[in-house]
Amino acid sequence: MRYYSYFPGCSTEATAIGLGLSVQAIAKPLDMELIELEDWTCCGSTPYGSLDRLESICVAARNLALAEKTGLDLVTPCSSCFVTLYGANLQLKQDPKLMKQVNEALAVANLGYHGNVRVRHLMEVLVNDVTPEVIASKVQRGLGGLKVAPYYGCQLVRPDYGFDDPEFPQSLDRIVASLGAEAVPFPLKNRCCGGALIISEESLALGLIHKLLDNAAENGAQCITTPCPLCQINLDAYQSKVNSKFKTNYNLPVLFVTQLIGLALDIAPISLGLNTNIVSPSEVLDYIYNYITYITTHKR
Amino acid sequence: MEGKIRLGMKSFIKEVATIPGGEHIFSCIQCGVCTGTCPVAEEMEFPPRKIIALIRAGARDEVLSSSSMWHCLSCYMCTVRCPRGVKPTELAHALECLANQQGFRVKGTLTPAMYRSFVNSIKDNGRVHEFGMMLRFYLSIKSHLLTNPLATLKMLPLSLRLFLHRRMPLLPKKVKGRQDLAKIIQKFREIRE
Numbered sequence: 001m002r003y004y005s006y007f008p009g010c011s012t013e014a015t016a017i018g019l020g021l022s023v024q025a026i027a028k029p030l031d032m033e034l035i036e037l038e039d040w041t042c043c044g045s046t047p048y049g050s051l052d053r054l055e056s057i058c059v060a061a062r063n064l065a066l067a068e069k070t071g072l073d074l075v076t077p078c079s080s081c082f083v084t085l086y087g088a089n090l091q092l093k094q095d096p097k098l099m100k101q102v103n104e105a106l107a108v109a110n111l112g113y114h115g116n117v118r119v120r121h122l123m124e125v126l127v128n129d130v131t132p133e134v135i136a137s138k139v140q141r142g143l144g145g146l147k148v149a150p151y152y153g154c155q156l157v158r159p160d161y162g163f164d165d166p167e168f169p170q171s172l173d174r175i176v177a178s179l180g181a182e183a184v185p186f187p188l189k190n191r192c193c194g195g196a197l198i199i200s201e202e203s204l205a206l207g208l209i210h211k212l213l214d215n216a217a218e219n220g221a222q223c224i225t226t227p228c229p230l231c232q233i234n235l236d237a238y239q240s241k242v243n244s245k246f247k248t249n250y251n252l253p254v255l256f257v258t259q260l261i262g263l264a265l266d267i268a269p270i271s272l273g274l275n276t277n278i279v280s281p282s283e284v285l286d287y288i289y290n291y292i293t294y295i296t297t298h299k300r
Numbered sequence: 301m302e303g304k305i306r307l308g309m310k311s312f313i314k315e316v317a318t319i320p321g322g323e324h325i326f327s328c329i330q331c332g333v334c335t336g337t338c339p340v341a342e343e344m345e346f347p348p349r350k351i352i353a354l355i356r357a358g359a360r361d362e363v364l365s366s367s368s369m370w371h372c373l374s375c376y377m378c379t380v381r382c383p384r385g386v387k388p389t390e391l392a393h394a395l396e397c398l399a400n401q402q403g404f405r406v407k408g409t410l411t412p413a414m415y416r417s418f419v420n421s422i423k424d425n426g427r428v429h430e431f432g433m434m435l436r437f438y439l440s441i442k443s444h445l446l447t448n449p450l451a452t453l454k455m456l457p458l459s460l461r462l463f464l465h466r467r468m469p470l471l472p473k474k475v476k477g478r479q480d481l482a483k484i485i486q487k488f489r490e491i492r493e
Contacts, residue, residue, distance in 0.1 A: 010428040015467045039477040041426040046374050047415035048422065050396040053320050058488045059422070062481055083374075091320070105488035109480035158376035159389070166380045192339050192375035196418075199437065200410040201371065204343055237462060276465045 006034035009078035016229030018273030022258035043081040060088035065111040077122040079228040083155040132178035140266035142180030144291030149186040149221035153231040179264040188215040193234040223253040253281035321394030327384040334378035344368040364399040367409035426478030
């Protein structure tokens with residue numbers, strides 16, 4: 001069993017509840033003990049950093065200080081939390097003056113930070129600690145060549161963490177393959193979905209989402225998978241808006257990669273929060289379960 | 301546009317270079333890879349390469365009152381591709397911070413209002429409460445909504461669908477740490493002054 005300090009991120013309690021549920025469901029079967037950081041608060045967030053960069057680092061630092069006390073790596077499944085916590089951690093270590101000021105502020109809550117936390121994305125943990133090979137060995141219900149478009153989004157691989165190539169990432173493709181699914185070629189796999197600007201600049205973001213859906217469908221994907229909460233909601237919940245704006249007819253389920261892993265581990269769809277997906281994943285489920293029936297019948 | 305730009309205020313670039321995110325601006329060689337890479341450059345009044353040129357020209361008010369940097373999606377593709385390590389994504393955030401802190405009112409984008417709603421939700425609850433954040437946002441732009449009633453109505457089905465799929469809890473989860481967080485922020489503001 002591997003132990004980690006776990007930072008779920010705000011969205012896993014609401015718009016990305018499917019991510020929160022599926023991460024919890026797959027952790028134990030993959031020998032991970034994710035210990036939720038007690039009383040965590042907002043990661044610092046991109047919007048905060050765009051209004052007041054230094055204060056957002058201070059907000060991030062509270063979580064880093066709490067994590068440092070556990071002595072464990074801090075793991076988050078949210079790409080946005082990851083880029084923020086990782087960036088704040090780096091900035092604090094490089095800027096002693098800021099570190100001193102932040103520590104003075106943290107002291108009012110009896111906290112302190114010394115720069116000893118390693119911030120990690122859950123995807124990186126799955127690839128480097130758990131490894132696709134071990135995931136493959138734990139698969140109970142292979143996905144039978146399900147055609148999946150692996151969608152990385154931006155902040156899992158950029159700006160630069162040294163974990164995967166920022167232009168031609170492969171980690172998610174490897175996870176998908178380890179489940180017995182087929183990662184289809186997806187040239188736009190690391191292009192932006194519009195992020196939070198779906199709220200303030202909807203038509204701009206819908207144009208980007210349209211390109212992504214088009215590219216996935218064109219390559220024969222039966223579904224899309226992503227680790228990112230923002231990418232998931234944009235591609236899933238806004239798919240019908242894309243359809244009405246661009247006169248298209250996409251019906252592509254968008255699963256969190258942790259939901260896809262859960263299905264291959266034969267965890268019940270409801271425990272993975274698949275009932276919270278907006279575009280119904282029923283065709284994907286039919287495919288997976290019928291494939292298994294087909295195999296077992298033929299063995300008989 | 302050029303006519304409006306007041307030259308001679310060269311200190312603006314130095315101001316930008318001293319704030320976090322603006323440190324690398326002097327390395328820019330105006331090659332334009334950032335603009336060529338940016339997925340929303342076409343929507344920007346001043347795409348990344350041009351905004352750096354304007355900063356160099358000392359066009360302080362034009363830059364800080366423009367909506368361009370508020371269109372940045374934080375996709376970091378320009379940061380990856382910039383051959384000089386300018387980190388245009390960080391620069392966009394730095395310009396947003398500068399415009400926000402100096403009270404520039406930006407026209408042509410709702411992003412600053414959305415960001416403020418987001419941050420206020422954090423300050424009240426310790427975490428972001430997405431439904432509350434959306435409510436704050438729509439209330440803060442109500443004059444815009446009243447002029448676009450159709451757009452307002454079109455948002456309802458989506459919100460309802462999210463609610464019905466258990467993805468939009470109506471009440472915030474106020475965490476214990478929010479009080480500590482508020483104290484930490486308060487103290488930090490005193491120190492940095």
